[in-house]
Amino acid sequence: MKKTLAFLLSAIILVQMGIAAFAAFDAPNLSKEEWKVYYESLAQSNTLPTLNVGADETQVSLCWHSDKAAATPEVQVSENSDMSAATLFKGTTTEAENDTQLVCRVVITGLKENTTYYYRWNTGNGWSETEKYETKSFKDHKALVVGDIQIAEDSRPAGDLSQESISRNWNTVLSTALNQNPDISYLVSPGDNTSTGETAREWQSLLMPKALRQLPIALAIGNHDKKGMMYNYYTNMPNEYYGNFFAGLDRDFWFRHGDVLYLFYDSTSGNAPDHKAMTREAIKLNPDAKWRIGVVHHGIYGAGDCIGDAETEILLSTIFTPIFESYDLDLVITGHTHSQGRSHFMENTKVVATAESGKTYTDPEGILYLNSNSVCERPVDENYEAEHLAYSFLDNSTTTYSTLEFKGDQLILETRRGDNGEILDSITIERTKEHNENAFGNIAKRVGYTVIEILGFIYTMIDNLVRSFG
Numbered sequence: 024m025k026k027t028l029a030f031l032l033s034a035i036i037l038v039q040m041g042i043a044a045f046a047a048f049d050a051p052n053l054s055k056e057e058w059k060v061y062y063e064s065l066a067q068s069n070t071l072p073t074l075n076v077g078a079d080e081t082q083v084s085l086c087w088h089s090d091k092a093a094a095t096p097e098v099q100v101s102e103n104s105d106m107s108a109a110t111l112f113k114g115t116t117t118e119a120e121n122d123t124q125l126v127c128r129v130v131i132t133g134l135k136e137n138t139t140y141y142y143r144w145n146t147g148n149g150w151s152e153t154e155k156y157e158t159k160s161f162k163d164h165k166a167l168v169v170g171d172i173q174i175a176e177d178s179r180p181a182g183d184l185s186q187e188s189i190s191r192n193w194n195t196v197l198s199t200a201l202n203q204n205p206d207i208s209y210l211v212s213p214g215d216n217t218s219t220g221e222t223a224r225e226w227q228s229l230l231m232p233k234a235l236r237q238l239p240i241a242l243a244i245g246n247h248d249k250k251g252m253m254y255n256y257y258t259n260m261p262n263e264y265y266g267n268f269f270a271g272l273d274r275d276f277w278f279r280h281g282d283v284l285y286l287f288y289d290s291t292s293g294n295a296p297d298h299k300a301m302t303r304e305a306i307k308l309n310p311d312a313k314w315r316i317g318v319v320h321h322g323i324y325g326a327g328d329c330i331g332d333a334e335t336e337i338l339l340s341t342i343f344t345p346i347f348e349s350y351d352l353d354l355v356i357t358g359h360t361h362s363q364g365r366s367h368f369m370e371n372t373k374v375v376a377t378a379e380s381g382k383t384y385t386d387p388e389g390i391l392y393l394n395s396n397s398v399c400e401r402p403v404d405e406n407y408e409a410e411h412l413a414y415s416f417l418d419n420s421t422t423t424y425s426t427l428e429f430k431g432d433q434l435i436l437e438t439r440r441g442d443n444g445e446i447l448d449s450i451t452i453e454r455t456k457e458h459n460e461n462a463f464g465n466i467a468k469r470v471g472y473t474v475i476e477i478l479g480f481i482y483t484m485i486d487n488l489v490r491s492f493g
């Protein structure tokens with residue numbers, strides 16, 4: 024009995040040591056009162072930086088606003104907390120959304136795995152405070168998914184929640200996720216990062232959580248972001264793809280982390296030729312990536328009341344699903360509906376195989392679609408059901424987060440409550456085979472998709488025209 028107990032205790036200590044091997048994020052879960060004080064101390068500033076994912080796991084980038092007269096796009100990086108033996112990285116400046124500042128962007132390269140770095144940026148008025156950034160294991164790693172953060176400017180609220188309350192919800196879900204998963208490497212968001220897309224204040228609230236100085240983020244563009252141009256001034260996503268027909272804010276981008284290739288699509292653009300061309304280019308450059316994951320804002324095969332929405336179900340599904348299926352994507356992350364859900368394995372608009380919670384599927388046919396919840400308030404049809412849905416969580420008073428853990432041949436997808444971390448859904452996909460890429464292989468498919476490309480192009484041109492008059 025004693026031996027068994029000793030063994031169990033040692034096992035628990037070892038597990039705890041394993042978790043502790045990753046230093047905790049600085050991600051305090053602040054009370055209402057504490058957040059109010061913190062929020063008000065930063066609400067009028069416009070200099071909080073964005074830490075963005077890099078083109079691959081050895082890179083990250085920093086983007087911040089600085090006074091026009093003094094803007095100096097420089098970042099120092101050191102493995103020592105006193106910043107000794109620091110490496111200096113230089114970048115570029117571009118116009119900001121206002122006349123008094125410039126946007127600085129610097130890419131940091133040469134990062135090693137499982138290493139603690141310290142960095143600081145040139146504020147234009149000396150060096151910033153030193154921040155800590157810890158790389159994790161590159162190949163086997165874990166990503167965080169939170170969508171529809173949708174920070175809403177107080178003068179134009181999207182619901183009943185104030186800007187301060189939404190940003191506190193955002194801090195809470197991040198804090199819960201990162202404190203439970205100190206091994207997370209980066210955040211993936213399927214868009215609607217802001218609500219009006221037009222104000223600097225929304226971005227300042229979005230960037231307030233302290234953890235965002237330690238967690239690189241990859242943000243898709245959503246329909247709300249597209250209402251303005253602010254995304255342009257606060258991000259520096261890698262491998263941005265502007266194609267031939269994108270206009271205004273439109274862009275796709277991709278990045279690689281370990282064995283995973285992420286393809287981010289701007290689903291507010293029906294520009295099928297450029298979405299297809301970006302996919303082809305990214306896959307050509309990353310033939311060895313074991314996992315291919317798409318990220319789009321609109322909830323194709325999502326949960327909630329967007330189902331039946333013609334734009335998502337007909338137009339976007341027609342444009343995107345042939346690309347996803349032709350290039351044999353494993354998982355597509357979506358948002359927009361503000362409802363957490365996950366599909367069965369989908370192919371050619373049909374359920375090709377069921378995907379039950381708690382099970383492992385080896386080399387499955389079809390694609391899994393994960394629809395993320397929102398951080399802001401949202402109306403939800405709690406009675407919603409759809410054939411494609413394997414799981415949904417339609418409680419509109421609770422945030423959620425998902426993690427993608429890449430481990431050997433497995434991708435473990437888990438969804439948890441954002442307030443207390445309780446597990447809601449999990450599924451594991453095992454990939455032992457190469458990608459079965461047919462890239463619009465047969466003639467009928469190729470001709471069919473050419474028609475979609477032409478129609479998508481026409482739709483995009485009309486949409487651009489309407490927007491230019493809007």
Ligand SMILES: [Fe+2]
Nearest residue numbers: 215245246359
């Ligand atoms: Fe949306």
